[in-house]
Amino acid sequence: MQSPMQPMSSFAYAPLEGCFDETIEADGTFRAAWDPLQQRFHRLGVTELKRKWNEARQIIRENGVTYNVYGDPNGMDRPWELDPIPHLISAKEARILENGLVQRARLLNSVLADLYGPQKLLHAGVLPPELILGHPGFLRPCHGLHVPGGNYLHIYAADLGRGPDGQFFVLSDRTQAPSGAGYALENRIVLSRMLVEPFRDCRVHRLAHFFRSLRDSLRSLAPHNRDNPRIVVLTPGPHNETYFEHAYLARYLGFTLVEGNDLTVRDDRVYLKVLGGLQPVDVILRRLDDDFCDPLELRIDSYLGIPGLVQVVRSGNVAIANALGSGLVETPALLPFLPAICRFLLNEELRLPSVNAWWCGQKESLEHVLEHLPSMVLKPVHPKKMSRPIFGQRLLASEREALIRSLRQHPQDYVAQEQLRLSTSPVLNQDQLEPRHIVLRTYLCNTADGYTMMPGGLTRVTRDADSMVVSMQEGGGSKDTWFLSEAPVSNFSLLHSSARPVELTRGGSDLPSRAADNLFWLGRYTERADGKYRLLRGLMTRLAEKTDPADTPEVPFLGRVLSIPCVSIALKIEPATVWGEKEIRREIFDTNKIDSLASLLHSIHRVAGTIRDRVSTDMWRVLTSLNEFPDEETELGEVLDLINRHISTLAAFGGLAMESMTRSQGWRFLDMGRRLERSLHLLRLLFGTLIHQSPAEGNLLEAVLEIADSLMTYRRRYLSSLQAAPVLDLLLADESNPRSLAFQLVSLMEDVEALPREANSPGRSAEERLMLSCVTTLRLAEISELSEVDSKGVRTRLAELLSKLETDLWKLSDTITQHYLIHLQRTRHLAV
Known part of the structure; x- marks a missing residue:
């Protein structure tokens, strides 16, 4: 039974009978400590209180609590x-x-x-x-x-x-x-x-x-x-x-x-x-x-x-x-x-x-507990032996008999508390x-x-x-x-004590290797998702605009990119003849496919959770907003809207990483992961679309530039029709284009050169040699030769270049992992 209703902020509140209520006295009036607060609630009113609470719940979600x-x-x-x-x-x-x-x-x-x-x-x-x-x-x-x-x-x-x-x-x-x-x-x-x-x-x-x-x-x-x-x-x-x-x-x-x-x-x-x-x-x-x-x-x-x-x-x-x-x-x-x-x-x-409590290991206490079992709560002496407390008054007859047998057999394992x-x-x-x-x-x-x-x-x-x-x-x-205080309270905030000397530092070599590993993979997963989103958006918009597959000859080539596990074996994979809604839904929703969007977003969420203390509140809010994901029955039009929002979200994450993170080793491993994954994605994109010459290459080149977020730059430079050579120059060799392969490799080389080195180690490290080889190979490549097509309609030299660069980048990933991210006891001492 509940007590009479008491108003608070236009709400009615009825305390439970037989319990001490924290807000209401036995006579129905507010307790003295509560009086100022209930007056405030009354002035706020129902609508305003709910509005404020919705804002507070949003803060909880954004902060990832x-x-x-x-x-x-x-x-x-x-x-x-x-x-x-x-x-x-x-x-x-x-x-x-x-x-x-x-x-x-x-x-x-x-x-x-x-x-x-x-x-x-x-x-x-x-x-x-x-x-x-x-x-x-x-x-x-x-x-x-x-x-x-x-x-x-x-x-x-x-x-x-x-x-x-x-x-x-x-x-x-x-x-x-x-x-x-x-x-x-x-x-x-x-x-x-x-x-x-x-x-x-x-x-x-x-x-x-x-x-x-x-x-x-x-x-x-x-x-x-x-x-x-x-x-x-x-x-x-x-x-x-x-x-x-x-x-x-x-x-x-x-x-x-x-x-x-x-x-x-x-x-x-x-x-x-x-x-x-x-x-x-x-x-x-x-x-x-x-x-x-x-x-x-x-x-x-x-x-x-x-x-x-x-x-x-x-x-x-x-x-x-x-x-x-x-x-x-x-x-x-x-x-x-x-x-x-x-x-x-x-x-x-x-x-x-x-x-009031009784340890059942004592005879008198055990008899008291058995006599008053309905009013007792039974707990284990060793908490790990029983998952939940047992309320005597809720037991069925058979359950009570079983409990009594257990109490008599093992009394020392039980504690009873008055309910x-x-x-x-x-x-x-x-x-x-x-x-x-x-x-x-x-x-x-x-x-x-x-x-x-x-x-x-x-x-x-x-x-x-x-x-x-x-x-x-x-x-x-x-x-x-x-x-509550009876006097005015201090506005003290937790700041570093000015009286305590601290050692000034700007280094980042104190980053735990596990945290570096997770930041590295956070960078890779976010960039991998970004590439997937952009590729699927290109496919979906083209399929939505045309009803006849003949009007979209570029679609099989774009679909082929999604089928390329790695460049070195991709020559054996011909463009898919059919690519439609079923295949797109599989790339988005199939959790058994390790590179589907659903799997990638799960990986982002999992890895980000392990380094919650390493990312800013704004970055965390951006990442948690990726949790919005449709179910499999959602119309593709709505899915496309979500893809557009998530592309903007991932761009915001990249912007925060570049503009808000100090250039510590944590940022460096995040950046290496992003640069490495963007490079690999671009290599697969170019391989899947440009190795085999398309009969309608203009449409395909436009799609590639759009997916690589470089279409406006191309249009501004080249007012003429789309051609393979300038596209390859912009996406491969142009070090001023932040979406190009050259830009990624130069950035990767800068990151690698800033990694901790073994003390007094002469020469270049293995990862530095790999990066120097990649950058030099790309800089020495002749774009005109890469764009040439042989008698079979294949750009062989481009295929060879892309395959070599991909092989070296995978070697780089393995080398970084072996040198910095394997969690074994190490005897070497590093100098930063």
């Missing part, structure tokens, strides 16, 4: 769900939370220091030894491991809920690699832009100060190079559910985002494998589970970690946040023991209570406000002055009003969390 849903083929890179109604925490409530959570962070840090040290808690019987020593999260190789300053928890998060009386309870602790802080920041950026005046009027605390404290805290951990430590964010990779956040935080904090294979261990040091050689790493902010971090001493089947990492930690040559093994105290089985632990270790009473009827908050659903249950996750970081709490957090909401499972994986959403 995503959350991956495991097991859902449509859930990879799902847009982040953010509700426009914030969750408000009053200044008084914030003080209560900070007081309790700071103590809790200190307590859990002390628990870890004891369990991986003297183990007084076990010897004194405060904790059952079997609970800890039998837990897979207790990493024996980490016992006695040196932890700088005894600080295990550099970042701590707690999930908080409210009971029906408004009392806060800790539902769970996040101590291993707490996620969500980046999403909280993104929520704040989006909502503060959407609700500028309400945000200002409500005196909302800013988040930047917390992230500055976190950044400074991580810097202070460095065992070496304290003035300018190298800090990396270790991610499992783009398939992780919160990968966007990993990339976002790395960019915001100014750290390098890495995967395990970007790092290597040498002589008890961790190094980042970059184009310029190996660079020592001082601090690792990990987003990887404990046991995956080192396949040598922890989990042997892990492909995500760094072999030998534990030994480097043991030697004191790298700091890891959070410390290895800190996931142990995430177990919910610890909750019933925390009050006693707090008295034992801190000589204090626990200030912020946990939700808390979580508080509710309004969410905007279509045109109305509806109540949803919420859980607040807030964060603390360890500084020189102790733990400090983020004045905000990530509020998550249930999928619907009947659900008590607060999970993004289960279809839930999120809210921005506003911690």
Whole structure:
């Protein structure tokens, strides 16, 4: 049953009965903290609020804010769900939370220091030894491991809920690699832009100060190079559910985002494998589970970690946040023991209570749980053993009997928590406000002055009003969390501290080889898609204009280009006799064809996702706009309109790459990929259309110039009819034409000459020799001879030239890959 309707911004809102509502008092009036905001919403009105929210959702899509849903083929890179109604925490409530959570962070840090040290808690019987020593999260190789300053928890998060009386309870602790802080920041950026005046009027605390404290805290951990430590964010990779956040935080904090294979261990040091050689790493902010971090001493089947990492930690040559093994105290089985632990270790009473919990490994607790099973939520002691919590009241008779048998057989594997009827908050659903249950996750970081709490957090909401499972994986959403101040707030923004000296640099040799590889292929895939789009547009416009194939003799030659796997064997491929809608649709939609448009766009999206932290927001927005793709039933006229838009989009991407990216090694590998792919496309285009002389060559030459985006240049230079020699000169040899092969090769040679070289290496590198050969071969070619046709109607010399250039370009691709992009431990040292 719901309470009476309460108006807000012309919406009606009815809180759920039996729950604490975050906005409405029991008597139906607004809570004091909410009164200014609801007045603002009332003045905004329904139409304006929805307009602002549509703009905010567009920002989320353009910024590529995503959350991956495991097991859902449509859930990879799902847009982040953010509700426009914030969750408000009053200044008084914030003080209560900070007081309790700071103590809790200190307590859990002390628990870890004891369990991986003297183990007084076990010897004194405060904790059952079997609970800890039998837990897979207790990493024996980490016992006695040196932890700088005894600080295990550099970042701590707690999930908080409210009971029906408004009392806060800790539902769970996040101590291993707490996620969500980046999403909280993104929520704040989006909502503060959407609700500028309400945000200002409500005196909302800013988040930047917390992230500055976190950044400074991580810097202070460095065992070496304290003035300018190298800090990396270790991610499992783009398939992780919160990968966007990993990339976002790395960019915001100014750290390098890495995967395990970007790092290597040498002589008890961790190094980042970059184009310029190996660079020592001082601090690792990990987003990887404990046991995956080192396949040598922890989990042997892990492909995500760094072999030998534990030994480097043991030697004191790298700091890891959070410390290895800190996931142990995430177990919910610890909750019933925390009050006693707090008295034992801190000589204090626990200030912020946990939700009532019972570890079933104790006989009395097991009997209590069995007696009250309908009011319990069952969770695993070892979270990886059970995917979802079990709600006792929802079990069928047979399911309940099976659970009771399992509890009696393996009681030590279960924790039961009292089912808390979580508080509710309004969410905007279509045109109305509806109540949803919420859980607040807030964060603390360890500084020189102790733990400090983020004045905000990530509020998550249930999928619907009947659900008590607060999970993004289960279809839930999120809210921005506003911690309110009683005084004016600071406008501080996260800027580099002017008091801290930094080493000036303009180099780019610190680019991880994996990132260089992905940038290289991003350049190749975008240019490959551009060439495909332009070729298909040329075909489709000609087929649409004429109904009789005899009127379009150039179409089979253009279709032939799509059939050429490589120039060296293309002489055996005759022009296709039929080319129509069926063949075009296959080139666009067939996902089993590796060079179809659907496959190419998927490759662009996949590769771009791995370097989210390497491209600007504008470039990311351009790339995400390519996600618009029609289904197979779409009329070809609509498909052609989309092709025109995507060609403009890819041109915008190329323009941003040229005008907005610094000329670092990252840009260089992106540019090499683009130049290499454009060269190969042009070679295939010329081979497929001009090797065999066409009876109506004028139409064909016009199509080639149009596809190569050089028709206007040709018309401006040559007012006469179209001829092969000037076309070949413009598209092959003219170094002033940015679409010509000569222009691509010269640009490629400049890129290759700027690549890192082996120290004291004499002469030219293999890639430099290949480029010099290509450029020289093209410059020495005689255009008049290339345009000549033999007795069989074939331009043999042109075919030989194109074949040689293509062979050398593929050799160049292989050489660059072998020298710079293979992710093996390298012993050579490079000089830039």
